[in-house]
Amino acid sequence: MSSSVSSSASALLTRDAVASRLKSRYRAENRFRFACASALVVGGLFLAVLFTSIISQGYTAFTQHFVGLEVYFDPDVIDPAGNRDREVLASANYNAIVRDSMKRQFPDVTGRTETRKLTGLVSNSAPYELQSLVETNPAIIGTTETVWVPASDDIDMLLKGKISRGGAEETRRVSDNEIAWIDTLEKSGLVDRRFNKRFFTAGDSREPELAGIWGAVVGSAYTMLVCLALSFPLGIAAAIYLEEFAPKNRLTDLIEVNINNLAAVPSIVYGLLGLAVFLNFFTMPRSAPLVGGIVLSLMTLPRIIIPARAAMQSIPPSIEEAAYGLGASPMQVMFHHILPLSLPGILTGTIIGMAQALGETAPLLMIGMVAFIVDVPASIFDPATVLPVQVYLWADSTELAFVEKNSAAIMVLLAFLIVMNLAAVIIRRKTERKW
Amino acid sequence: MSTVSSESTLQDRPLDSALDPALNPPIDDPLLEIEGLSLWYGDAQALRNISMKIPKNQITAYIGPSGCGKSTLLRCINRLNDLIPIVRTEGDIRFEGESILDPSFDTNLLRKRVGMVFQKSNPFPKTIYENVVYGLRLQGISQKSVLDEVVEKSLKGAALWDEVKDRLQERALGLSGGQQQRLCIARAIAVEPEVILYDEPCSALDPISTNKIEELMLELKKDYTQVIVTHNMQQASRISDLTAFMYLGDLIEYGKTDELFIRPQKEQTEAYITGRFG
Numbered sequence: 001m002s003s004s005v006s007s008s009a010s011a012l013l014t015r016d017a018v019a020s021r022l023k024s025r026y027r028a029e030n031r032f033r034f035a036c037a038s039a040l041v042v043g044g045l046f047l048a049v050l051f052t053s054i055i056s057q058g059y060t061a062f063t064q065h066f067v068g069l070e071v072y073f074d075p076d077v078i079d080p081a082g083n084r085d086r087e088v089l090a091s092a093n094y095n096a097i098v099r100d101s102m103k104r105q106f107p108d109v110t111g112r113t114e115t116r117k118l119t120g121l122v123s124n125s126a127p128y129e130l131q132s133l134v135e136t137n138p139a140i141i142g143t144t145e146t147v148w149v150p151a152s153d154d155i156d157m158l159l160k161g162k163i164s165r166g167g168a169e170e171t172r173r174v175s176d177n178e179i180a181w182i183d184t185l186e187k188s189g190l191v192d193r194r195f196n197k198r199f200f201t202a203g204d205s206r207e208p209e210l211a212g213i214w215g216a217v218v219g220s221a222y223t224m225l226v227c228l229a230l231s232f233p234l235g236i237a238a239a240i241y242l243e244e245f246a247p248k249n250r251l252t253d254l255i256e257v258n259i260n261n262l263a264a265v266p267s268i269v270y271g272l273l274g275l276a277v278f279l280n281f282f283t284m285p286r287s288a289p290l291v292g293g294i295v296l297s298l299m300t301l302p303r304i305i306i307p308a309r310a311a312m313q314s315i316p317p318s319i320e321e322a323a324y325g326l327g328a329s330p331m332q333v334m335f336h337h338i339l340p341l342s343l344p345g346i347l348t349g350t351i352i353g354m355a356q357a358l359g360e361t362a363p364l365l366m367i368g369m370v371a372f373i374v375d376v377p378a379s380i381f382d383p384a385t386v387l388p389v390q391v392y393l394w395a396d397s398t399e400l401a402f403v404e405k406n407s408a409a410i411m412v413l414l415a416f417l418i419v420m421n422l423a424a425v426i427i428r429r430k431t432e433r434k435w
Numbered sequence: 436m437s438t439v440s441s442e443s444t445l446q447d448r449p450l451d452s453a454l455d456p457a458l459n460p461p462i463d464d465p466l467l468e469i470e471g472l473s474l475w476y477g478d479a480q481a482l483r484n485i486s487m488k489i490p491k492n493q494i495t496a497y498i499g500p501s502g503c504g505k506s507t508l509l510r511c512i513n514r515l516n517d518l519i520p521i522v523r524t525e526g527d528i529r530f531e532g533e534s535i536l537d538p539s540f541d542t543n544l545l546r547k548r549v550g551m552v553f554q555k556s557n558p559f560p561k562t563i564y565e566n567v568v569y570g571l572r573l574q575g576i577s578q579k580s581v582l583d584e585v586v587e588k589s590l591k592g593a594a595l596w597d598e599v600k601d602r603l604q605e606r607a608l609g610l611s612g613g614q615q616q617r618l619c620i621a622r623a624i625a626v627e628p629e630v631i632l633y634d635e636p637c638s639a640l641d642p643i644s645t646n647k648i649e650e651l652m653l654e655l656k657k658d659y660t661q662v663i664v665t666h667n668m669q670q671a672s673r674i675s676d677l678t679a680f681m682y683l684g685d686l687i688e689y690g691k692t693d694e695l696f697i698r699p700q701k702e703q704t705e706a707y708i709t710g711r712f713g
Contacts, residue, residue: 247520318557322619324518325553326570326626327546336569337559 226293
């Protein structure tokens with residue numbers, strides 16, 4: 001025990017004592033740094049796992065197997081009368097033509113079930129493709145052509161190695177016969193793997209090999225357009241009013257608190273609101289991007305207002321004073337100085353808000369954007385779905401082939417989000433200002 | 436605008452500026468007349484019944500310790516205090532006989548006639564050229580020939596022309612602190628005001644830049660009435676014709692600068708200028 005407090009303190013503060021404690025201080029420092037770095041590493045790992053699993057499952061969806069059919073456009077089947085009447089051409093039995101082409105390849109296949117299985121190697125869109133060929137060019141009737149049609153989803157999966165050829169036949173989705181046929185076709189060069197253009201140009205379909213993402217992309221675009229058109233001007237006007245004109249009193253305090261609360265409301269609640277107000281009360285069209293956009297803009301509004309106000313607050317008041325000091329009116333101060341200077345912040349906030357809206361699913365489920373919609377929407381009033389909901393729908397499907405479609409759809413969605421967030425970062429970088 | 440007229444105020448005030456002869460130096464040609472001006476920030480009173488006359492084409496300096504209300508008083512002259520919602524004023528300021536505190540008096544017009552230079556130089560993040568012509572653009576003047584002429588005249592007037600004439604289209608924020616402050620002066624005189632207010636214009640500048648600004652102010656005397664708030668008593672004594680000493684919202688003493696610094700009438704003034712407090 002030391003005799004007095006001061007002497008015990010100075011004993012602890014001698015150069016040696018301080019130096020001996022220095023080591024443990026540095027150790028603590030290093031531990032702390034290590035902990036922080038490992039948090040980052042863990043986060044990065046999760047991200048890597050996520051991306052690897054999505055990409056490894058999804059990249060195969062960008063290609064698709066096609067089967068070459070030696071089609072004889074039989075005049076007796078298509079147009080027995082020979083007068084090339086459009087209605088006759090449209091209602092001909094193209095299924096029979098596909099079946100006949102397949103049977104010519106495999107003449108020894110007999111019996112109803114086996115024949116159906118043989119025709120099932122190709123997508124059941126094949127007859128429609130033949131029909132459209134005939135309708136666009138009736139001169140084709142009577143000739144023999146090699147027509148490439150998509151393989152059916154199971155065959156596609158088999159060829160991509162996602163359905164195993166081993167194991168008992170009953171536990172497989174593809175029978176031994178089907179495997180033998182497709183192998184024969186492959187040997188004679190009638191199977192080809194091509195870029196899956198349809199995935200980027202078609203709407204949804206019950207058949208995985210025909211399903212595309214374009215309907216959802218267009219739906220998302222319309223929804224975002226409505227959302228942006230509503231929330232950007234409203235959000236900025238609200239932010240300007242609150243920041244520059246509103247008196248500071250209890251009412252504006254209450255508004256401010258509630259804007260912050262709105263940003264934290266679970267998104268499905270907005271969906272319920274949309275259902276009750278826009279669909280049931282205002283009887284707006286169900287499943288339409290119009291309603292989706294309105295609902296999402298309610299959700300996006302606080303996410304635009306809050307960063308916009310922060311951006312306006314960060315402008316030094318000296319700029320404002322300088323302008324007022326020269327006789328500027330409040331509107332001139334706003335449009336000459338505050339808005340241009342806070343625009344980077346406002347835009348970043350808006351883009352991030354839009355990116356969140358783009359990824360939103362729950363509120364759209366409530367207003368019917370979850371419906372199965374084949375047609376690509378042509379306007380904001382048409383029934384549509386959006387990318388994340390499309391992912392949700394495909395995740396619900398039982399066909400194995402939808403798994404890869406699903407991952408591919410996620411990749412498309414992520415690509416959009418990454419582009420948007422990158423744009424936000426670039427805007428911020430380019431316009432960063434030092435005072 | 437109503438003036439403070441109740442007797443109780445006069446009795447309560449030990450120092451009533453209006454009645455004190457020491458506070459009324461003979462001014463023949465007042466441009467601004469402040470009369471019985473009081474100002475409150477919410478409940479806190481920042482100015483107490485100030486009365487004084489500011490002469491034309493002279494430099495009037497406000498000195499006093501921090502928080503004495505000198506900047507507040509300065510900002511009453513161009514009604515920049517209007518930007519603060521909780522501010523309430525009583526009394527009157529007359530500008531060539533017109534009551535400028537009257538709510539019907541147009542502030543935009545007033546601020547065109549009363550320019551201001553701030554403590555922290557605050558050029559806009561635009562080009563030098565655009566900074567100077569901003570006041571004209573506000574009024575819808577956009578003829579290139581007029582603007583060019585004003586830029587040259589104002590920058591020459593602010594003794595900045597020779598330094599920046601080759602880079603008018605460069606960003607104003609690239610200028611040095613002293614240059615920025617002179618640019619702010621050029622920006623203020625571009626709209627040809629009658630009065631220029633300076634709120635501690637040199638407090639962030641080095642002595643050489645300060646010296647340039649002071650020379651400039653003396654140069655500008657022939658055309659403008661100037662009012663400056665300064666912490667620096669040497670500065671006040673160097674450049675001003677009249678000096679007002681303020682303390683805790685009161686105008687303690689107002690007089691010719693030479694007399695005030697050599698023979699202060701009030702004890703508080705003497706204490707402050709000799710450095711015993713403040």
